[in-house]
Amino acid sequence: MELRAVLDIDGLLVSSFLVHAGLAIVTLLVLNPILAKVGARRVIWNLPLAEFGLFVCLIGLYTLLL
Secondary structure, eight states, X not given: XXXXXXXXXXXXXXXXXXXXXHHHHHHHHHHHHHHHHHTGGGTOSOHHHHHHHXXXXXXXXXXXXX
16 A cells, blocks of 8 residues: 555645545534534533544544545
8 A cells, every 4th residue: 555645636736634634624524413413512521622633533544544
C-alpha cells in the first residue's frame, strides 16, 4: 500500500491531508443528527471538544484506510 502525499486532480495538486479532512467533515455532518437522535449529546460534557476529538480520529482513520 503506497501513501500519496499529493493527489493530482485534473492537473491540480491537492494535499491528501485536505482530502482526508474534507471526508472527516462530511462524516461529522452525517454523524451529528444520528448522535442527537440517539441522545449521546446529553452525556457529553464538552460538545465542541468531543467533536474535535472525533474529527481528529476520523482524519487518522481515513489516513490509514486511504
